[in-house]
Amino acid sequence: MGTTTRDNHIRVRFAPSPTGSLHVGGVRTALFNWLFARGRGGVFILRIEDTDRKRSQEELGDEIIEELRWLGLDWDEGPIFQSRRFNLYRNHALNLLREGKAYRSEPDGAGGTAVILKVMPADITFRDLVYGPITVSGNELKDIVLLKSDGSAAYNFACVVDDHEMGITHVIRGEDHIPNTPKQLILYQALGWTPPSFAHLPLILGEDKSPLSKRHGSTSLRAFREGGFLPGALRNYLALLGWSPGGDRELLTSSELVEQFSLKKVIRRSAVFDYQKLLWMNGQYIRKSSPEELVTRLQPLLADTEWGTVPRERLKSIVSLLGHRLKSLKDFTAQAGYFIDREIIYDPAAVSKYWTGEGVGGILTEVKKEIASVEPFTEKGLEKALRGLMAQRGIKGGDLIHPLRVAITGQKDSPGIFEILLLLGRERVLSRLEKALAYIDRIQK
RNA sequence: GACCCCGUCGUCCAGCGGUCCAGGACACAGGCCUUUCAAGCCUGUAACACGGGUUCGACUCCCGUCGGGGUCGCCA
Numbered sequence: 001m002g003t004t005t006r007d008n009h010i011r012v013r014f015a016p017s018p019t020g021s022l023h024v025g026g027v028r029t030a031l032f033n034w035l036f037a038r039g040r041g042g043v044f045i046l047r048i049e050d051t052d053r054k055r056s057q058e059e060l061g062d063e064i065i066e067e068l069r070w071l072g073l074d075w076d077e078g079p080i081f082q083s084r085r086f087n088l089y090r091n092h093a094l095n096l097l098r099e100g101k102a103y104r105s106e107p108d109g110a111g112g113t114a115v116i117l118k119v120m121p122a123d124i125t126f127r128d129l130v131y132g133p134i135t136v137s138g139n140e141l142k143d144i145v146l147l148k149s150d151g152s153a154a155y156n157f158a159c160v161v162d163d164h165e166m167g168i169t170h171v172i173r174g175e176d177h178i179p180n181t182p183k184q185l186i187l188y189q190a191l192g193w194t195p196p197s198f199a200h201l202p203l204i205l206g207e208d209k210s211p212l213s214k215r216h217g218s219t220s221l222r223a224f225r226e227g228g229f230l231p232g233a234l235r236n237y238l239a240l241l242g243w244s245p246g247g248d249r250e251l252l253t254s255s256e257l258v259e260q261f262s263l264k265k266v267i268r269r270s271a272v273f274d275y276q277k278l279l280w281m282n283g284q285y286i287r288k289s290s291p292e293e294l295v296t297r298l299q300p301l302l303a304d305t306e307w308g309t310v311p312r313e314r315l316k317s318i319v320s321l322l323g324h325r326l327k328s329l330k331d332f333t334a335q336a337g338y339f340i341d342r343e344i345i346y347d348p349a350a351v352s353k354y355w356t357g358e359g360v361g362g363i364l365t366e367v368k369k370e371i372a373s374v375e376p377f378t379e380k381g382l383e384k385a386l387r388g389l390m391a392q393r394g395i396k397g398g399d400l401i402h403p404l405r406v407a408i409t410g411q412k413d414s415p416g417i418f419e420i421l422l423l424l425g426r427e428r429v430l431s432r433l434e435k436a437l438a439y440i441d442r443i444q445k
Numbered sequence: 446g447a448c449c450c451c452g453u454c455g456u457c458c459a460g461c462g463g464u465c466c467a468g469g470a471c472a473c474a475g476g477c478c479u480u481u482c483a484a485g486c487c488u489g490u491a492a493c494a495c496g497g498g499u500u501c502g503a504c505u506c507c508c509g510u511c512g513g514g515g516u517c518g519c520c521a
Contacts, residue, residue, distance in 0.1 A: 050521095140516090159521090248468070
C-alpha cells in the first residue's frame with residue numbers, strides 16, 4: 001500500500017505515429033495504458049508522433065483519434081502533436097550543444113547539419129516493470145542523433161523531451177522498444193532528468209507466428225469496427241492478449257478490467273492473435289446487448305446498403321428476432337436478407353431437400369389458405385392454426401415447417417418460423433407462398 | 446552476425462517446489478435439446494521443447510542446447 005500516495009500522480013501516454021492505420025498491436029498498447037491509468041486514478045495522454053514530415057499523414061492522425069474514441073479509450077490530455085513542438089526539441093538540443101555534450105555533423109548535401117549526442121560506451125541496466133532487470137552491453141551503443149539535418153527532432157530525443165515535459169511517470173509500450181530504452185536513459189542522464197518507469201509489452205503475432213501485418217488480413221482497428229465488432233468485445237479480447245487477471249476468468253466488463261489490471265500480471269511471451277476467439281467473444285457480447293444497442297451499432301454499417309432506408313423500428317424488430325444469433329454485426333445482411341422486399345432466391349440445397357417430396361405443393365396450398373384467414377395474426381394464432389393443420393393431415397411439424405421456411409425465406413435455416421411469419425406480415429407471406437407454389441409446380445412436373 | 450527477450454494443449458490463458466497421471470476458454474469431434482440453424486448443456490481428443498543440474502521432491506529454481514521473436518536508420 002506504500003505506493004498508493006503516488007498513484008494520483010500517475011501519468012501515462014499512448015504515442016502512435018500517423019504513418020499507418022492503428023492496428024491491433026498499437027490498440028493493445030493504448031488499452032493497457034488506459035487500463036493502468038483508469039485503475040490508478042492516473043492521467044492518460046494521447047500524443048501523435050508525427051515528426052517525420054515525409055511519412056506522416058494528417059488524415060491518419062484523424063483516423064487514429066476517431067477510432068480510439070470508438071473503442072472507448074478516452075484520454076485526459078491531448079492529442080498533442082510533436083510536429084508543433086519543434087522549437088522545444090531544438091532548444092534542448094542547442095543546450096546540449098552549448099554544454100559540449102553534443103556536436104554537429106558534417107553538412108549533408110543540402111547544407112544542413114544534424115545535432116548528435118556523444119555517447120560513452122557503458123553497460124546500461126534498467127528494471128522493466130514487466131520483464132524485470134534488463135542489461136544491455138555498452139558496445140551496442142552509438143552516438144545518438146538529436147536533431148536531423150532538416151532540423152526536425154529524431155524519435156528518441158523527441159520522445160524523451162516530451163515524456164519529461166508531459167510529466168510521464170510510466171512508459172508502457174511494445175517490446176520492440178526495449179532496445180530504445182538504454183538510448184533514452186542516456187538522454188535522460190545527459191539532460192539531467194529523472195527517467196520514468198518502463199514497462200514493455202509482448203508483441204502480438206499472426207497465426208504463422210510472424211509479426212502481425214497486412215499479410216494477416218485487415219488488422220486495423222477500423223477494419224474491426226467495419227467488420228461488425230463491438231468495442232466492448234474488442235477491449236475484452238485484447239486485454240486478455242498478454243494479460244490475465246489470474247484464474248479462469250475470461251469475460252470481464254470494462255470496469256472489472258480496470259479494477260483487475262496490473263502490470264505485474266502481464267505475460268512476457270508474445271501472443272498469437274486468434275480471430276476465431278475474438279469472433280466467439282463478439283458473439284457473447286452481442287448476446288448480452290439489447291436490440292436497441294445493437295441497432296445503434298448496426299445502422300452505421302448499413303448506411304450504404306439496401307437496408308439504409310429501413311426504418312429504425314423495423315430494424316429493431318428484426319434485430320430482436322435474429323440479432324442474438326450473430327457473431328458479428330456484419331453477418332446481419334446475410335442472415336436477414338428475406339426481410340427485404342425483393343425476389344426470394346431459393347437455396348438449391350434447400351429446394352432439393354424440402355421441395356422435392358410428393359405432397360409439398362398440397363401442404364403449402366393449405367398453409368396458404370390457413371394463413372389467409374387466421375385470426376388473430378399473432379405468433380400464437382399462427383402456431384395454433386398451423387399445428388391444427390398438421391394434426392388434421394397427420395404429419396409431423398417438420399413436414400410443414402421446412403417447406404414453408406424455404407418458401408418465405410429461401411433458406412434451409414432460420415430463426416423460429418412463427419416469429420418470422422409474424423414479422424413478415426400476412427400479405428408478404430401470402431405472395432411468397434404463391435410464388436413458391438408456382439415454382440414447385442414447375443420443378444415437380 | 447552482434448545485443449536483448451521469450452518457450453505449458455493447434456491458439457489464448459491458469460499454474461507461483463509437493464494438492465498436476467497439469468485446469469479454463471477458442472477451435473475440433475460426439476451427444477442432448479429442438480421445426481431447421483445458431484445458442485445453451487454434456488462428453489471427448491490435445492501440452493509442461495530437449496539435456497543436465499539443485500532438491501527428499503520439479504511445469505515451477507539454475508545452466509546449456511534447440512526453437513521462436515525483437516533491435517541494430519538523420520523511421521517511429
